[in-house]
Amino acid sequence: SRMTAAGVPLLLLSLHLSLGRSDYAPFFHDNGPHSFSGNMALFSISEDTPVGTQIYILNGTDPEGDVVRYGLAFEKGSKEYFRADPKSGNVSLITALDREIQDEISALVSITDGRNKVVEKVRIFVTDANDEPPEFLNLPFIVDVSEDMDAGSSLYKVHAVDRDMGSGGSVSYFLQSSPFTKFTIDSHSGILRIKPGEKLDYETTRTHFITVVAKDGGGKYNGQYQVMSSSATITINVLDAQDTPPMFVGTPYFGYVYEVSGQHCTVYCLSSGLRNLYLLHCERMNSSSGCISLQADPMHLRNELFELKVKASEVSPDNKELDYTTTMVTVRVVDLNNHPPTFYGENGPQNRFELTMYEHPSEGEILRGLKITVNDSDQGANAKFKLRLVGPGRVLRVVPQTVLNEAQVTIIVENSSAIDYEKYQFISFKLLAVEIDTPERFSATADIVINLLDTNDNIPKFSTEYYIARVAENSPGGSNVVSVTATDPDSGLWGEVKYSIYGTGADLFLIHPTSGIIYTQPWATLDAEVKSKYNFYVKAEDSEGKYSLAEVFVTVLDLNDHSPEFSEDFVEKTMVIGAPIKIEALDDDAEEPNNVIEYSIMKADPDNIFEINTDTGEIKLKPFVKSLDIVHNITKHKDCKWSLVVQARDRGNPSFSTTAVVKIDITEATLLKGPVAAFLMQSRENPLKALGAMAGFISVMVVMTVLISTAMYLRNSKSNRIMPSRRIIRRRPRDRCQWNLNFKKPFGWPDSSNRFVVEDPEGKNHNISLNNNSPRGGFPPPSAPKLPPPPMSNLKYGERMGTVPTISGTLSSKGSKKFRRNTENSVSNALVSELKMKLEQKILEANQGYC
Numbered sequence: 001s002r003m004t005a006a007g008v009p010l011l012l013l014s015l016h017l018s019l020g021r022s023d024y025a026p027f028f029h030d031n032g033p034h035s036f037s038g039n040m041a042l043f044s045i046s047e048d049t050p051v052g053t054q055i056y057i058l059n060g061t062d063p064e065g066d067v068v069r070y071g072l073a074f075e076k077g078s079k080e081y082f083r084a085d086p087k088s089g090n091v092s093l094i095t096a097l098d099r100e101i102q103d104e105i106s107a108l109v110s111i112t113d114g115r116n117k118v119v120e121k122v123r124i125f126v127t128d129a130n131d132e133p134p135e136f137l138n139l140p141f142i143v144d145v146s147e148d149m150d151a152g153s154s155l156y157k158v159h160a161v162d163r164d165m166g167s168g169g170s171v172s173y174f175l176q177s178s179p180f181t182k183f184t185i186d187s188h189s190g191i192l193r194i195k196p197g198e199k200l201d202y203e204t205t206r207t208h209f210i211t212v213v214a215k216d217g218g219g220k221y222n223g224q225y226q227v228m229s230s231s232a233t234i235t236i237n238v239l240d241a242q243d244t245p246p247m248f249v250g251t252p253y254f255g256y257v258y259e260v261s262g263q264h265c266t267v268y269c270l271s272s273g274l275r276n277l278y279l280l281h282c283e284r285m286n287s288s289s290g291c292i293s294l295q296a297d298p299m300h301l302r303n304e305l306f307e308l309k310v311k312a313s314e315v316s317p318d319n320k321e322l323d324y325t326t327t328m329v330t331v332r333v334v335d336l337n338n339h340p341p342t343f344y345g346e347n348g349p350q351n352r353f354e355l356t357m358y359e360h361p362s363e364g365e366i367l368r369g370l371k372i373t374v375n376d377s378d379q380g381a382n383a384k385f386k387l388r389l390v391g392p393g394r395v396l397r398v399v400p401q402t403v404l405n406e407a408q409v410t411i412i413v414e415n416s417s418a419i420d421y422e423k424y425q426f427i428s429f430k431l432l433a434v435e436i437d438t439p440e441r442f443s444a445t446a447d448i449v450i451n452l453l454d455t456n457d458n459i460p461k462f463s464t465e466y467y468i469a470r471v472a473e474n475s476p477g478g479s480n481v482v483s484v485t486a487t488d489p490d491s492g493l494w495g496e497v498k499y500s501i502y503g504t505g506a507d508l509f510l511i512h513p514t515s516g517i518i519y520t521q522p523w524a525t526l527d528a529e530v531k532s533k534y535n536f537y538v539k540a541e542d543s544e545g546k547y548s549l550a551e552v553f554v555t556v557l558d559l560n561d562h563s564p565e566f567s568e569d570f571v572e573k574t575m576v577i578g579a580p581i582k583i584e585a586l587d588d589d590a591e592e593p594n595n596v597i598e599y600s601i602m603k604a605d606p607d608n609i610f611e612i613n614t615d616t617g618e619i620k621l622k623p624f625v626k627s628l629d630i631v632h633n634i635t636k637h638k639d640c641k642w643s644l645v646v647q648a649r650d651r652g653n654p655s656f657s658t659t660a661v662v663k664i665d666i667t668e669a670t671l672l673k674g675p676v677a678a679f680l681m682q683s684r685e686n687p688l689k690a691l692g693a694m695a696g697f698i699s700v701m702v703v704m705t706v707l708i709s710t711a712m713y714l715r716n717s718k719s720n721r722i723m724p725s726r727r728i729i730r731r732r733p734r735d736r737c738q739w740n741l742n743f744k745k746p747f748g749w750p751d752s753s754n755r756f757v758v759e760d761p762e763g764k765n766h767n768i769s770l771n772n773n774s775p776r777g778g779f780p781p782p783s784a785p786k787l788p789p790p791p792m793s794n795l796k797y798g799e800r801m802g803t804v805p806t807i808s809g810t811l812s813s814k815g816s817k818k819f820r821r822n823t824e825n826s827v828s829n830a831l832v833s834e835l836k837m838k839l840e841q842k843i844l845e846a847n848q849g850y851c
Helices: 002-018 628-635 675-684 687-717 826-850
Strands: 044-046 054-058 069-073 082-084 090-093 104-112 117-127 141-146 154-157 171-175 183-185 191-194 207-216 219-221 224-226 229-239 253-258 266-269 276-279 291-293 305-315 321-334 342-345 352-358 372-375 384-390 396-399 402-404 406-413 426-435 443-453 466-472 480-483 498-502 509-511 517-520 533-541 547-557 570-576 597-605 610-612 618-621 641-650 657-667 740-742 755-759 765-769 806-810
Touching: 054 082, 069 082, 082 104, 141 154, 171 183, 183 207, 342 443, 384 396, 384 406, 402 406, 466 480, 480 547, 498 509, 509 533, 570 618, 597 610, 610 641, 618 657, 628 657
Parallel strands: 044 117, 141 229, 253 321, 352 443, 466 547, 570 657, 740 806
Antiparallel strands: 054 090, 069 104, 082 090, 104 117, 154 191, 171 207, 183 191, 207 229, 219 224, 266 291, 276 305, 305 321, 342 372, 372 406, 384 402, 384 426, 396 406, 426 443, 480 517, 498 533, 509 517, 533 547, 597 641, 610 618, 641 657, 755 765, 755 806
């Protein structure tokens, strides 16, 4: 019986620890595209972030309030870029980033409460910083150019690439400034040309070295704005042109004859430096000097304008003509300043010039479709005027800007980006010619209209980089989710946009190729309890394959499609007065308020005795019920089992509810607390489990007692000592033998100080040692044993035997451990008291055989 009483708490404690409670897994907090706290989903980091920087905080919660730990890992074979502190969740950068090598990093973030672990795979986007300079391709640059190449001709196209994105990836070109350079380069296309008005001369310079610089559009790096550039040298070898004909210098040639001029006056002199000059007209010309003179009186000239064709021949030393060229000399007969400047086209005077061209021509390109000549018939200062172009600023420029008498007008592109078909279908300018030094300030105006043709120079562009959509769960297949919009300002087929989607999250969705409406697959079923977030990419593409991307984030909204559920429709609980009991229902909906439950008492028998916490489901007696006497007075039948109908209702719309019947057995508290009380409380609702555990424990104790008794017997049998005869003490037969033992030491702990005190009828006490090895005894020398008392079955009810000595005993315990009381709720005290009484009865029944 000693061993049984000592082992019960240990057994009940073990059973209590083995009964687990429900445990929910921790979870990360949601985060948006620009959040720095959560699970790192949609998080982006610049590639110039210094190593060691804290870039993020993993943040999550355990539903039970347990302490959580965080983790961050990478897939096998992947480079590790980040490290997370398990306690704080702080994420630091441990490896330098390079977007040009890897622009997206996959990582596994985890959160655990020690029992449950949640692992999520996230993608971290690496954003660009301007850390790459432009890089020239096809180096070295060596160009062979014939010396007779025309001014403005394209010589070579340099090309450089910048791996950065945005403005940092755009490249523009320019030549290092030099006052003697004969070349120019288009800043956009990189085309190298001979400057207008410049010529290459093999006899003067056979090799030109020019430096071209490629510069990016600039961007931020380490928090500062910077522009990066690279340079390269272009070697231009000038090739000799064989058998070139003579060339007139300073064309076109204009001569003037005033009304007051005399006969035989010189009209025009050609400073050619050639050997022979021939005038192929009726005027007279000096063959060696190149001077043209007038043979008639200007007053008698019928024409105001004379065109003279002049031939220049190259003559060998032996006066043999080798090659020749011709030019026209215009001789105008004018009077005083009585003519304004005049614009001429191919068919004569013209005040409107029109040209059709493609948008975005190269900068420095000449508009060759405009053949414009300007002329002032006056002479000298009267024929000097300026040209000016009026219109959108710094788009075109006119050459020359100052004209004497007459000039061919050249219009050059200055700003290619401004000539944009998407902005203007045509551009209008006013070309002005205004005399400079005359009192009259004569002027002329010509309209220049440039009709633009479209090119596919734009890509489709979405209205936003991210589309966030929400769709209710259980939506039927084919339901609209979101509409995306991309525009392409190009005309015709180039401006038509076709949509498509792709990505791992796009399996349940379709997109209309022309309208951009995203809808669910006809067979798709959305369930927020299974998966509540999807993301994928949408692509907008024009007819030539130019495209752009946007990302779509779809959230499946939770509907209240689950009712709260109790684990059982019928629940039995034991309530200790002053302490609550708790019932619980679960709702499988994914989000609040659909899964938030409110509890209420629908019906109670008797009524108005119980109250329930609407949030936690705790049921307790009303404050005035403080004892079982009050309970008995209420029921009037000494019945402490009451029944309630409890309702669990969620807060969704519409709201769903369910009910359960709760049978409550009310009792009063006892002093027993701790693991034993918890086990007995659980066993109260399942008594078979408690009886089975008790029977098993008693069996183990009986076996151990038999083994210990056998061992003691074998030990005593081997001793050479003569043991005293056993003294039999007769007692008055009673209904049952009573042991007045005060246990102060667990069973199995021997102590030489243990004694029994024997009280005989005369009132004398005798100490009896319980240690067989002790030589001392409290009794006189042994005598013959007496006969045992008659069996108890022969006694009649109420008969008493004669007075016999009774035995009482105490066991002192050194260092014995007191049973530690737990400060648990007193709900289990009544059950503990009841089962303790049953346990003591079992122990007494088991001891009957020893009495």
